[in-house]
Amino acid sequence: MLKNKGELMKNYVASISFDRRLYRQDIEGSIAHAKMLAKQGIIAESNAEAIIEGLTSIREEIEQGKFQFKPKLEDIHMNIEARLFEKIGDVAGKLHTARSRNDQIALDLRLFVKEEILKTIDELKNLQYSLVELAEANKAIIMPGYTHLQQAQPVLLAHYLLAYFDMFQRDKERFSDCLNHTDVLPLGSGALAGVAYPIDREFVAQELGFSEVSTNSLDAVSDRDFIIEYQASAALTMMHLSRLAEEIILWSSNEFGFIEINQAYTTGSSIMPQKKNPDVAELAKGKTGRIYGNLMSILTTMKALPLAYNRDMQEDKEGLFDTVDTLHASLEIFAAMIKTIKVNAKRIRDAIKKDYVLATDLADYLVKKGLPFREAHGVVAKLSEYAVNQGKSFRELSLSEYHKFSPLFSDDVYDITLESSIAARNVIGGTSPQQVEIALTRARKLIEE
Numbered sequence: 001m002l003k004n005k006g007e008l009m010k011n012y013v014a015s016i017s018f019d020r021r022l023y024r025q026d027i028e029g030s031i032a033h034a035k036m037l038a039k040q041g042i043i044a045e046s047n048a049e050a051i052i053e054g055l056t057s058i059r060e061e062i063e064q065g066k067f068q069f070k071p072k073l074e075d076i077h078m079n080i081e082a083r084l085f086e087k088i089g090d091v092a093g094k095l096h097t098a099r100s101r102n103d104q105i106a107l108d109l110r111l112f113v114k115e116e117i118l119k120t121i122d123e124l125k126n127l128q129y130s131l132v133e134l135a136e137a138n139k140a141i142i143m144p145g146y147t148h149l150q151q152a153q154p155v156l157l158a159h160y161l162l163a164y165f166d167m168f169q170r171d172k173e174r175f176s177d178c179l180n181h182t183d184v185l186p187l188g189s190g191a192l193a194g195v196a197y198p199i200d201r202e203f204v205a206q207e208l209g210f211s212e213v214s215t216n217s218l219d220a221v222s223d224r225d226f227i228i229e230y231q232a233s234a235a236l237t238m239m240h241l242s243r244l245a246e247e248i249i250l251w252s253s254n255e256f257g258f259i260e261i262n263q264a265y266t267t268g269s270s271i272m273p274q275k276k277n278p279d280v281a282e283l284a285k286g287k288t289g290r291i292y293g294n295l296m297s298i299l300t301t302m303k304a305l306p307l308a309y310n311r312d313m314q315e316d317k318e319g320l321f322d323t324v325d326t327l328h329a330s331l332e333i334f335a336a337m338i339k340t341i342k343v344n345a346k347r348i349r350d351a352i353k354k355d356y357v358l359a360t361d362l363a364d365y366l367v368k369k370g371l372p373f374r375e376a377h378g379v380v381a382k383l384s385e386y387a388v389n390q391g392k393s394f395r396e397l398s399l400s401e402y403h404k405f406s407p408l409f410s411d412d413v414y415d416i417t418l419e420s421s422i423a424a425r426n427v428i429g430g431t432s433p434q435q436v437e438i439a440l441t442r443a444r445k446l447i448e449e
């Protein structure tokens with residue numbers, strides 16, 4: 001059956017099914033606004049008191065699940081206002097003095113995003129904490145480092161894990177930047193031009209915990225940069241998480257066997273009893289796609305919008321909520337999962353039994369004996385090919401075999417070990433135990449801040 005025009009329209013423009021999530025911010029904002037109106041003598045003190053009492057009881061109704069949200073009333077603002085009328089009568093009509101839904105929704109969203117940023121930063125810290133703990137507990141383990149997913153040079157496992165620590169550190173910084181841009185009060189901008197009442201915006205900012213007051217009313221009601229910044233920071237964080245996820249998947253495969261994920265974070269197969277699938281890590285990669293999509297969505301919605309508020313912008317919310325929820329859930333479960341990871345030191349060691357990852361060190365050895373690096377590289381390339389063909393590790397080659405490739409090799413070539421290789425890379429940011437110790441101290445400091 002065809003719906004009538006009114007029904008079609010009502011359903012199409014309504015946002016209450018999702019913006020009800022902003023009820024707490026909406027009421028908080030309205031309470032601060034009412035207080036300010038009374039303080040400025042714009043409404044009577046007794047009116048403000050009735051309004052605040054009414055809003056407080058509406059908040060309780062919502063929290064107790066007793067509030068009836070009506071699509072007919074479009075959005076969270078109108079739903080709450082209509083209920084306020086029912087509760088306190090015509091005085092309710094005074095709340096919307098010197099305000100528009102345009103600056104009201106901008107306020108609600110900023111309050112919401114501010115809270116979520118703080119939570120996100122906290123979760124990133126927890127994740128970093130898990131990584132530091134895993135690194136500390138396995139400080140001595142040497143693993144093959146890769147380029148092109150080919151064994152390249154040995155590195156400390158702790159060094160590897162701290163690479164992710166640094167990524168998440170940058171993510172935290174991005175969210176902090178985003179917090180600065182979000183921490184600006186838009187209320188008082190009215191529909192678009194400011195309001196014709198002697199309001200006190202600084203007072204409202206203080207009441208609501210904003211550090212700044214917006215400086216242009218047109219911009220303030222139509223700016224959604226802070227949502228885009230949250231989405232972009234979330235996209236980067238998920239990208240980092242998806243890289244970590246892929247390592248976890250590879251490392252827990254039979255072929256690598258470097259780590260074991262606790263059963264609580266894997267699932268079995270309905271048909272193959274031996275399987276322990278790394279679903280959490282796989283899903284994090286999958287969800288990254290959705291987070292990118294949400295970023296593209298809000299960028300596209302905002303593109304080429306003329307000033308000031310346009311109804312297009314109502315589409316800013318569902319993607320934001322989805323990103324916020326997905327990011328929180330992903331960060332939380334990764335922090336928990338990483339805490340349970342068991343490292344299989346023997347498997348890692350075995351993976352580098354054939355010590356070809358020391359090829360660079362052999363070249364460096366020849367350089368120290370006077371050979372230009374490019375030549376040394378050529379010598380060791382041939383030596384490596386020979387060793388591989390003989391099925392021998394470098395260590396298993398005799399000195400006379402070494403001499404087939406260069407007379408510069410002598411007994412001390414056998415002093416080159418995984419340990420000596422690691423220790424040699426004692427530069428800032430390198431993988432030597434000394435540098436990794438410094439990095440761990442720095443990391444611990446950063447998460448204790």
Ligand code: ARG
Nearest residue numbers: 015075101102105311313314
């Ligand atoms: N539901 C609207 C939104 O989320 C609130 C602002 C509506 N303003 C308006 N003039 N219709 O964007």
